[in-house]
Amino acid sequence: MAARRTTEASSLKPLKPAVFHILLALAARDNYGYAVMLAVRRASDGHVPLSPGSFYRHLAKLIDDGLVVELSQRRAGDDPRRGAYYRLTARGHSVLADERRRLAALVAAIDGLQVAPRRGPA
């Protein structure tokens, strides 16, 4: 396998929206590629417009980084055309949890500053 990109450092950086949504979709349940794509599109209200090409590139990186694994066994009675099923690893769960903490801290920081949006004449 190619040299791993370290996730320790990058976990402090914000995740790309597409990556975040993919992790989120796989955290809900193991699934095959197209179902994950649909889940991402639905969850992001179409704001993350994933095409198969870019989706699988993201997935490849997540697998290389050890956040996602490909399941070797297929479910019984499954349509073989869908391709492989994928599962979030423990590491994937922890990166997602990190992201959650990061976002929560961000929200808390904004709330703390009380920068409520003001509209109209003061």
Place this chain on the structure above:
Amino acid sequence: MSGSDIPRTIADRLYGVLLRAYPPSFRDRFGAGMRYAFACDREIARSRGWRDYARFWLLTIVDTLRSGFAERSESKPHRSREKTPMRSWFVVDWRDGWRSLRATPAISALAVLSLGLGIGANSALFSIYNGLMLRNLPVADAKRLVLLTGEWTNPIWEEIRARQDQIADGGFAWSVERFDLSPSGETDPVDGIFASGRMFEVLGVSAIRGRTFTSADDDRRGGQSGPVAVISYQLWHQRFAGANDVLGRTLSVNRKLFTIVGVMPKGFFGPDVGRSADVILPLGAEAIINGAESSLDGRLSWWLNIMLRLQRDQTIGQLTEQLRGVQPQIRAATLPAQLNFDYLTEPFELEAAPSGRSTLRARYEQPLKALMAVVGLVLLIACANIANLLLARATARRHELGVRLALGASRLRLSRQLLGESLLLAGAGAALGLLCARWGSRALVAQLSSVSNSVFLDMPLDWRVLAFTMAVSAATALLFGMAPAMSMSGLSPFEALKEQGRSASGERRGGVRQFLVVLQVALSLILVVTASLFTRTLFSLTTRDLGFDRGPVLLASVTVTQPAERRLDVFERLRDAAAAVPGVTSAAISFTTPTGRAGWNTRIVVPPGSPLKGRELASWINAVSPDWFKTYGIRLAGGRDFNSHDRIGAPRVAIVNRAFARRFLKEGDPVGQYFSDQGPSGKQDSFAVVGVVEDSIYRSIRAAMEPTMFVPFAQWSNPRSVVSIGVRSAGAPPLSLTRSLSDAFGKTDPQASLTFLTLSSQVDAALTQERLLARLSTFFGGLALLLASLGLYGVTAYSVNRRRGEIGIRMALGANASTIVRMILNRVGVLVALGIAVGTGAGLWASRFVASFLYGFEPSDPGTFVLAALVLSLVAAAAGWLPALRASRIDPAEVLRIDA
């Protein structure tokens, strides 16, 4: 790979090709899932209409190529390297190209627009060409269909039908018809066919509602379900609003009732390309519709087309052999009773007919090719324009590119970036072009339809059209992208940095630009010449003296149901009723009308030793009632008109035109002379000439005035069931008489079916092709002029800009404004003169190809060329004037200060 069991469509295969952008290892891991996702997304996009579908494809192509090549560059050994801006040449090139196009949005938009128009026009004409000439019929295994050349009688078809399964894999006969769906009064014409029972089975098509008819329905009294009809998808939607209970409803066809038993699928238009079979009746129903006048037993009625299906592994040669083998038996079984000419002695000929039969093909093949050449030239001019534009930008960027070269970028990489720009432009142009093509091809085909002939052409965006558009776009990108990319090769970083954006050596590249302008002027000249040739042809045809008045005449085509012996009486009563309508000056009956579709000719008997032979012996013939010449405004030059005494039993008389008298009669007064004609059965009839009329057009507007004889309608022993009643209006527009005429006809004979048409629209319909050529070539000629003037303007403005310093010095040294203007315009003049010279040479050579479309003058007509050159010079002067004026307003002090 697990995805191998997916049914592969063309789209899937195309995606497979796209996937090759990814490294093989990536494809092995994710290929199956990607294919699945693609197929699902494609289904969704397709169900949302073609706009979403097109967007989906564009997105898929861009996304797949982008991420594929990005993946490739990352999976190389240096994958772990930090991201650099030059991660992949491919991505960077696209991005840089996009950025530089965005930097000048107006120019880029203009370029995309002119490309879109150019590519769109080419694709539009190609899709018509494809629909008319190349596309297979949308039926099962169209490759095995063959057509029996010529038209055939029903007895011959019945003999072939009896042998169809021994010699071939089935066959069918059909005839092209125009049916009347109105139950009474004025007709409601639709296109349809009579088809033998097994047509649907042989073609391998089935109905989407109900059933098709079969041999059991093909009976002269109607089959078990009575008389049945199958209708097209279009008719189902237009006349029945797509109603679900359409099956079992009755349809009045030519005033007879038929039961609808089936609706054909959307893409099915019958065996004829260029028309749509909206109502399909069994061949046997011809006996129901035409009654005693049925052609089904006519051994001399040649009205059927016959198509056969080859057996598997049978060649067309083998089938021809077998058909010729049974020809003697077929001939013996169908020999007509009275026979004095060759009957079925020519051996049967078959032609491959995977794309069906079409009468439009022969008529429009040449005009289509001419128009494709025209739009090809327009695209070339657009290319030259864009090349000029990119070249100017590349020159302006010499400094930037020089810096990059000095910093170590390879020449190849810089050229690739410029080429990326061109490809982006061409891609956007192609996308726009496809939209234009879809709209344009439909608008064009709509132009082909005339009042008497509706043209229907199915033109889907199939792989041929897509491939053509892609090839044209790629070729254009290469054409206009090459010049700037090549200009990079001569660039030395040293010089470019020294130049600081203004240079003397830039003028060298100005040479290329000037060459492009000369090319544009030359090409535009050809197009302007073509346009004026076509327009003059149309003008001389529309203003030609046809020998009759087209303005005030309304034509009523009347079909009656009475048997032959009572028809004359009915027609005369209808004519009297029409003549009595207020606002009508006169009314007259005739077999055919001037420029009408029907023609009737005969052979005139000449004394032995006459120099006339072959086709020179033919004369047109028309059967007309009294007042016919007055109604149509054809002047009687001598003798008398027919009158009520010229009936059966009275001596046979004729009126001839001057051309007839010149060719067939003795010198002197034709009135009182006798002549004879000989019909197809060999019988000779003798006529006394009672009158002479001035020449008039019989059928073709392009033809010379041909010999024509007129016989009294009342002396025609066996009138057909359909005649034309011409009505001359006293002054009101003829169409305004329609209502009162149809009332008058309805009172006289409620059974008669009527179709109204003005004589002038019939004449116009005969000029459809000429009008189309003239309009389109004028449009494209204008477009070419516009593009060329833009090009000329650009080059002049650019050169003025570069010569600001020089002009400033000249002005400082005493040159006045008019000297400067003259200097600039002189330069323009030289370019234009060169272009006109080249264009005239090329135009003289090219105009031979359009000679057959012209009327009334030679293709090398000097007046046309002079006019075109004049128009071009004027446009060029206008295009050069603005920059010249700007040059004359240069303030020398300012220029010299900046340049110092």
